[in-house]
Amino acid sequence: MGQLIPQKNVYAVIDLGSNSFHMLIAKSIAGGLQTIGRVKRKVRLAAGLDKDNVLSTEAMQRGWECLALFAERLQDIPKQNITIVATATLRLATNADVFKTQAEKILGHTINVISGELEARTIYKGVAHTSSCNGKQLVIDIGGASTEVVIGKGFEALHYKSLNMGCVTYLERYFKDCKLSTSNFDAAIKAARDVIDDIADEYKATGWQVASGASGTVQAIQEIMVAQNLDDLLTLEKLYTIKEQSIAFSTIAALDLPGLSEERRLVFVSGLAILIALFESLEIEKMGLAGGALREGVLYSMVPELHNNDIRKRTIDGFMDRYHVDQKQAYRVSSLAMQLAGKINQSWPIESLNGLPLLKAVAELHEIGLLIEYKQYHKHTAYILENTDMPGFSQSEHKVIAAVANAHRSDIQKGCFDSLGANSILAQYLVRLLRIAVILSMRRQDDVLPKIELIAENEVLDLKFETNWLKDHPLMASELQQESKQQSKLGWKLIVN
Structure with missing residues (x-):
């Protein structure tokens, strides 16, 4: 050997x-x-x-x-x-x-x-490298014996604290008898609040745009909510509901919430109590799951070529590279889709729903499935996107991108965006624009694109071309007529003239 x-x-x-x-x-x-x-x-x-x-x-x-x-x-x-x-x-x-x-x-x-402070800063780095937040971000990681609470912006942690409370130590202390009762829960929540109250004023004064949880507790709660057909954002109200559902089992051994994995069960309630205290004390409105934490923070520190700042660009470039995407066509479709979005900006709230980066991403990646085969390439694209990590995009953004990719050509299935909850309207806007951009770029040449006008009134899209342009381009005209029929099947109106 x-x-x-x-x-x-x-x-x-x-x-x-x-x-x-x-x-x-x-x-x-x-x-x-x-x-x-x-x-x-x-x-x-x-x-x-x-x-x-x-x-x-x-x-x-x-x-x-x-x-x-x-x-x-x-x-x-x-x-x-x-x-x-x-x-x-x-x-x-x-x-x-x-x-x-x-x-x-x-x-x-x-x-x-490592010190608690370094741990908190490294956790923040792991989250910053795997998610994309333009403003300030609150990051929370509930560990076994400590809980890290950080506010950062970009790649820099501004406030970071490691608090002396964790799901294993609180299990031993407040659920020692493995009994689930209101008094056990309340004692754990009160103890955690006493610890958090020391930093609460400073953190609330700094403020944040997005809150992310980087721990197993947050992931476990999200899995429980999904099993109960709720969307995946945590709120205090949902945490109280899960607390009540847990108490109903009266012991940790009997605890059997749909979506809760066996390996998480033992430390779940103590983690939940700490999380409730954090929501109450810091007045957190809603929280999503972070893509990375301590391990990812350490990893990104070790790989010098990853210290670049635009994570979304790095993710998209990686896909294009791996799946041999025709970059000129990707950028052609993307710039046309963004142009169309700009024309109807006043009528459709794509920008205020943070949809523009998602439209750009899905337009640049819509052809990655071509590497597998042409006929169902949109489905292959969606499958690849759905099942690959996308650093820089949150979980819900990731789902929107995959769903729009899946519906960007051929028949659109009724109800295809229902699973996106609050984001289903945004996905509908994006897919309608992307489908038009793909048709208008079908010749794969820059110089054949016409001057177009697009007007949106409520759900109606009105697409206007220069005189005779459609007559001179019969295939394009025919594809747009078919598209108009496709959209009308879902009650969307597209007028082409």
Whole structure:
């Protein structure tokens, strides 16, 4: 057997959290990161801390056994491409050195026990690199023994705090008997509020445009809401409802909410109590799920070529590269779609619904499915988009882009945007403009595009061409007439003259 050559463009991050240990392995390709491995084990390290913050031998043993599994996978990765970070429990444990010495021996690597502040800033970096927010963003990550609360703008964290409360420590403290009752919940919420109130005024005074949750608790709540046919934005009202639904089971062992995974169940209620306290204390109106967190923040710090600022552009360029998109045609359709949107800006609120970047993205990516085959290429495009991460776009934006791609040509199915909830009207606007832009660009040449006028009145679109232009372009005229029929089937009116 020859010696294994480490792969230069492969990176690994191990995060020794207070609830779970995670290993993330990614490959840097086409100007982006592709996850090629994830391993997660519930170690519940924080459960091994006693009142004097001494970590039990049993908890350490669980951690070491998990790291022995991780060590096998690290052999093929260059040493300089591996980073291992440890968080709250190993910050708190008075005997953390005992754990660390043995762990470093098992892994053959140094473990960095990072401060709460650095953890908060790195979590923010992970969120900033995987989502796109133009203004200030509030990011919350509920861990096993600490909760990080950050407000940042762009890639910079402005306010960052690591609070001494987590879903494992609060489980031990407030749900010790595993009973679910209003009094247990209220005690946990009150304790969490006492911790958060110290920073509440400063954070509320700074303000934010978007709130994102980067933890398993937020993801678990979102999965429960989706299972109950609710949209995926968290609000205090929804959290109260889930709290009441949980109390009805009376014990954690019996807790069986639709959408709640088995591995999340044990620490779910303590995480929910902390989240309710955060919503109450910081007066958060709504929150979505963040695309990345601590591991992604560490990863993006390690890969120098990813330190560029336009994440959406990086994502779209990566797709175009990977699927050999005809870039001239993509930009032709995109610029025409944006031009059409500009003409009806007064009548349709596409811009105020933040739809322009989504229209641009779907127009540039609408042909990625051509690499598979022509006839159903719109469906292939939608499938690829739906099942690939899109850093820079939120979960709901990602869904809109995939749905519009799916409906951008041939028959449109009735109700195809129903699953988008509040975004279904926006998707309808975008698809109507994109379909026209695709037809008008069918010759794949710049010089054949006519001067056009587009007027929107309520749901009616009126498309006007120069005299005789349609007569001189019979195929285009015929395609537009068919499009008018297609749109009328869904009750949309398109007038072509």
